[in-house]
Amino acid sequence: xxxxxxxxxxxxxxxxxxxxxxxxxxxxxxxxxxxxxxxxxxxxxxxxxxxxxxxxxxxxxxxxxxxxxxxxxxxxxxxxxxxxxxxxxxxxxxxxxxxxxxxxxxxxxxxxxxxxxxxxxxxxxxxxxxxxxxxxxxxxxxxxxxxxxxxxxxxxxxxxxxxxxxxxxxxxxxxxxxxxxxxxxxxxxxxxxxxxxxxxxxxxxxxxxxxxxxxxxxxxxxxxxxxxxxxxxxxxxxxxxxxxxxxxxxxxxxxxxxxxxxxxxxxxxxxxxxxxxxxxxxxxxxxxxxxxxxxxxxxxxxxxxxxxxxxxxxxxxxxxxxxxxxxxxxxxxxxxxxxxxxxxxxxxxxxxxxxxxxxxxxxxxxxxxxxxxxxxxxxxxxxxxxxxxxxxxxxxxxxxxxxxxxxxxxxxxxxxxxxxxxxxxxxxxxxxxxxxxxxxxxxxxxxxxxxxxxxxxxxxxxxxxxxxxxxxxxxxxxxxxxxxxxxxxxxxxxxxxxxxxxxxxxxxxxxxxxxxxxxxxxxxxxxxxxxxxxxxxxxxxxxxxxxxxxxxxxxxxxxxxxxxxxxxxxxxxxxxxxxxxxxxxxxxxxxxxxxxxxxxxxxxxxxxxxxxxxxxxxxxxxxxxxxxxxxxxxxxxxxxxxxxxxxxxxxxxxxxxxxxxxxxxxxxxxxxxxxxxxxxxxxxxxxxxxxxxxxxxxxxxxxxxxxxxxxxxxxxxxxxxxxxxxxxxxxxxxxxxxxxxxxxxxxxxxxxxxxxxxxxxxxxxxxxxxxxxxxxxxxxxxxxxxxxxxxxxxxxxxxxxxxx
Amino acid sequence: xxxxxxxxxxxxxxxxxxxxxxxxxxxxxxxxxxxxxxxxxxxxxxxxxxxxxxxxxxxxxxxxxxxxxxxxxxxxxxxxxxxxxxxxxxxxxxxxxxxxxxxxxxxxxxxxxxxxxxxxxxxxxxxxxxxxxxxxxxxxxxxxxxxxxxxxxxxxxxxxxxxxxxxxxxxxxxxxxxx
Numbered sequence: 003x004x005x006x007x008x009x010x011x012x013x014x015x016x017x018x019x020x021x022x023x024x025x026x027x028x029x030x031x032x033x034x035x036x037x038x039x040x041x042x043x044x045x046x047x048x049x050x051x052x053x054x055x056x057x058x059x060x061x062x063x064x065x066x067x068x069x070x071x072x073x074x075x076x077x078x079x080x081x082x083x084x085x086x087x088x089x090x091x092x093x094x095x096x097x098x099x100x101x102x103x104x105x106x107x108x109x110x111x112x113x114x115x116x117x118x119x120x121x122x123x124x125x126x127x128x129x130x131x132x133x134x135x136x137x138x139x140x141x142x143x144x145x146x147x148x149x150x151x152x153x154x155x156x157x158x159x160x161x162x163x164x165x166x167x168x169x170x171x172x173x174x175x176x177x178x179x180x181x182x183x184x185x186x187x188x189x190x191x192x193x194x195x196x197x198x199x200x201x202x203x204x205x206x207x208x209x210x211x212x213x214x215x216x217x218x219x220x221x222x223x224x225x226x227x228x229x230x231x232x233x234x235x236x237x238x239x240x241x242x243x244x245x246x247x248x249x250x251x252x253x254x255x256x257x258x259x260x261x262x263x264x265x266x267x268x269x270x271x272x273x274x275x276x277x278x279x280x281x282x283x284x285x286x287x288x289x290x291x292x293x294x295x296x297x298x299x300x301x302x303x304x305x306x307x308x309x310x311x312x313x314x315x316x317x318x319x320x321x322x323x324x325x326x327x328x329x330x331x332x333x334x335x336x337x338x339x340x341x342x343x344x345x346x347x348x349x350x351x352x353x354x355x356x357x358x359x360x361x362x363x364x365x366x367x368x369x370x371x372x373x374x375x376x377x378x379x380x381x382x383x384x385x386x387x388x389x390x391x392x393x394x395x396x397x398x399x400x401x402x403x404x405x406x407x408x409x410x411x412x413x414x415x416x417x418x419x420x421x422x423x424x425x426x427x428x429x430x431x432x433x434x435x436x437x438x439x440x441x442x443x444x445x446x447x448x449x450x451x452x453x454x455x456x457x458x459x460x461x462x463x464x465x466x467x468x469x470x471x472x473x474x475x476x477x478x479x480x481x482x483x484x485x486x487x488x489x490x491x492x493x494x495x496x497x498x499x500x501x502x503x504x505x506x507x508x509x510x511x512x513x514x515x516x517x518x519x520x521x522x523x524x525x526x527x528x529x530x531x532x533x534x535x536x537x538x539x540x541x542x543x544x545x546x547x548x549x550x551x552x553x554x555x556x557x558x559x560x561x562x563x564x565x566x567x568x569x570x571x572x573x574x575x576x577x578x579x580x581x582x583x584x585x586x587x588x589x590x591x592x593x594x595x596x597x598x599x600x601x602x603x604x605x606x607x608x609x610x611x612x613x614x615x616x617x618x619x620x621x622x623x624x625x626x627x628x629x630x631x632x633x634x635x636x637x638x639x640x641x642x643x644x645x646x647x648x649x650x651x652x653x654x655x656x657x658x659x660x661x662x663x664x665x666x667x668x669x670x671x672x673x674x675x676x677x678x679x680x681x682x683x684x685x686x687x688x689x690x691x692x693x694x695x696x697x698x699x700x701x702x703x704x705x706x707x708x709x710x711x712x713x714x715x716x717x718x719x720x721x722x723x724x725x726x727x728x729x730x731x732x733x734x735x736x737x738x739x740x741x742x743x744x745x746x747x748x749x750x751x752x753x754x755x756x757x758x759x760x761x762x763x764x765x766x767x768x769x770x771x772x773x774x775x776x777x778x779x780x781x782x783x784x785x786x787x788x789x790x791x792x793x794x795x796x797x798x799x800x801x802x803x804x805x806x
Numbered sequence: 807x808x809x810x811x812x813x814x815x816x817x818x819x820x821x822x823x824x825x826x827x828x829x830x831x832x833x834x835x836x837x838x839x840x841x842x843x844x845x846x847x848x849x850x851x852x853x854x855x856x857x858x859x860x861x862x863x864x865x866x867x868x869x870x871x872x873x874x875x876x877x878x879x880x881x882x883x884x885x886x887x888x889x890x891x892x893x894x895x896x897x898x899x900x901x902x903x904x905x906x907x908x909x910x911x912x913x914x915x916x917x918x919x920x921x922x923x924x925x926x927x928x929x930x931x932x933x934x935x936x937x938x939x940x941x942x943x944x945x946x947x948x949x950x951x952x953x954x955x956x957x958x959x960x961x962x963x964x965x966x967x968x969x970x971x972x973x974x975x976x977x978x979x980x981x982x983x984x985x
Contacts, residue, residue, distance in 0.1 A: 020909070021911075024905075
């Protein structure tokens, strides 16, 4: 709903409600995937590769099949059709056929009467491998074109290479007073959702199969499972069970989901799998390790004259979302600050490690870390206050960036003011005693990707509403509840439009048999897109009910109000009827009362190859200050206090928005100081929750959050995203605070104590990457900027094709 | 403890949430497995099955334990409380109410473990300080909330839990003669 049309007497929106599913959750009644039990259910275990990179010569399942209690054994040749989340990276198989590409790649599966028998059977499967050279890093991938991990991709073991130039970056540097270059490294880390992935395949003798799974993207799983199982989509049902945390880790279609469906088809019995925690570490799809180089030109007043950004991503063994991730490391730099000339070069390598994919912030925390530290360095070089400098270079409302991203509402300056004042920044920055410091960072994030993952011109989100004669309202939507409150958002929005209590409604989500398509819980898209679709559906219901009620009451429909479960004449509120009576009147007049609504994002502005990644209906903005204590003896960094001001457009429920902000600060703290997904001899160094250190109550800082609302015309009631953006400034704010505390730069995360000490001992007073491996970037696609008269198309001579 | 061979099935009589329940399970089954698979109490979750995350916490005689590290046979005869045993009939426990109202449960997966640890804390401390809450909950991981709403929920529940304790207190039959 456009902000200017926003009703000023909102009854539900903007209030602190509990979530509609909160009581079931605290009662322990929410059914997660592993809580499902079906009669005669079998249990599945996967045999995973112990090899990093090897040809499969032979898989012998004879002994496993003979083990009492084993009902079926499955090998890769039975599911030969490849799949993958992106149409351009269909490079995975449900079970490996010819080759394994990382330790943990699944090769065979067993369905047995219990987990122990299934586990024992996997040990009886004999696989003969012929090891191939394993490629374990970006550097190795670049200098080892053969053997190729995949037989597709841009070259050798380079999966994807991107080169884009908006304007003329050299011209920008020529206009600069200072040109600053540096290198940054962001180590990979993983989602670590508390719930391990689980799925149940259920076969229906009518030739249909259902997969109940902890997936964030039932629609994409529906497509992948139909394809691989060779069944019409009408014969495949995906039920996304409430996710026990997702953070992007359950956004890909997974091999185990397809395997249990196939095993259910083979045995005629329900088949369940629940991954062990160790297996979850190997499924991964988490944060890409990224090596980055930044060259930035700045004027004395802090304004950026040009930015050249290079990123090299360690993609792991499969494509996953990687092409999008690569573009995302370059897409959003321009959405926060004014950048007149911008060049981005990125590449993603294949390596023999678990595949990387999207984690909260998808591809943008890494460049944000680099950029915000770089700005801190620039501010120091120029003698400017880093907060003031950022305020000066903030993008404007309703502007178009160099790479044709359309900014709507932007309250970044207000966020900066709020956090500067609230944190006491001016009294602390460069003024605290040695060992204590404060750091500043800002960020912005998209509220849903402007384009879908596979090319189509259908809506991104659909909502259906059914009204019962008793006044009951059921809202159906394909969105997936992963803890963020997406079910609640549907309830709040529909209740607001129809004048009901949100707890009156029933919400049915994430079921491809029952609910209209929503693309899934990723890219911070759900509130904006399902919210808009729900408003449209609810307005259509309201229109039907109003038409009938108006006739009955003898007043014009336009004069009817909907509030407190009543439909009434606004000029005489005593004249009216209950909501249930109104629905009955409407059903008598019009037949069964129901309506659908849908949402499609606005047309994007860029028309060059790669323009599909970055556009969004709206961008959130945020500014943050971290305070740290650094022990100069041990190098241990603690963060006792964090302040963040956050422009989420309009908080549909401030309680939930603040929950997302605090959770983001928490997760960012882990990424900044401790979490890393690293490998030794191809094996995960610590695939357990204890050793993969994540923050506990003892590390979590106090967090002060301010919601600075700048309603966006594209958001439902002006709402923008809340789930991912607030993570982005955390890592650079902490890194900048470490510098303020002990005057050394740690230009990589996690900021381990030994890195701080190494920086303190070094002559450069810095710890971080020293070089970038040689790589050819290819000819850049040159796109004139809007202020050069550009239209969003590449300059003549370039391929003019929009690609995701 | 009974003397049985590995893998052998044993008959157990467990006291769970005030009920006495019988089950026949392999002797090596953990309390977590028995509670979920044999008793159907799916409210108890698992996050690692290695005693690292606190998700599977249940109370045994009022003390929080990691049910993934305890064998069911070890706790026979002791009073086991799972999240299903917190509510008083249809009435949620004040801690459950507070967790729901403050947004302390996002995905809700770690919530049962936190609730039981918090219940044990309030039984011991009555009115814990923020620092005591942090320390009591330090063995439970939550990836959604950043813990802050969980502290608020525990603090919000303090008074109501104290009232509940007074209401449910079992006075001696003859208080005058109490020793």
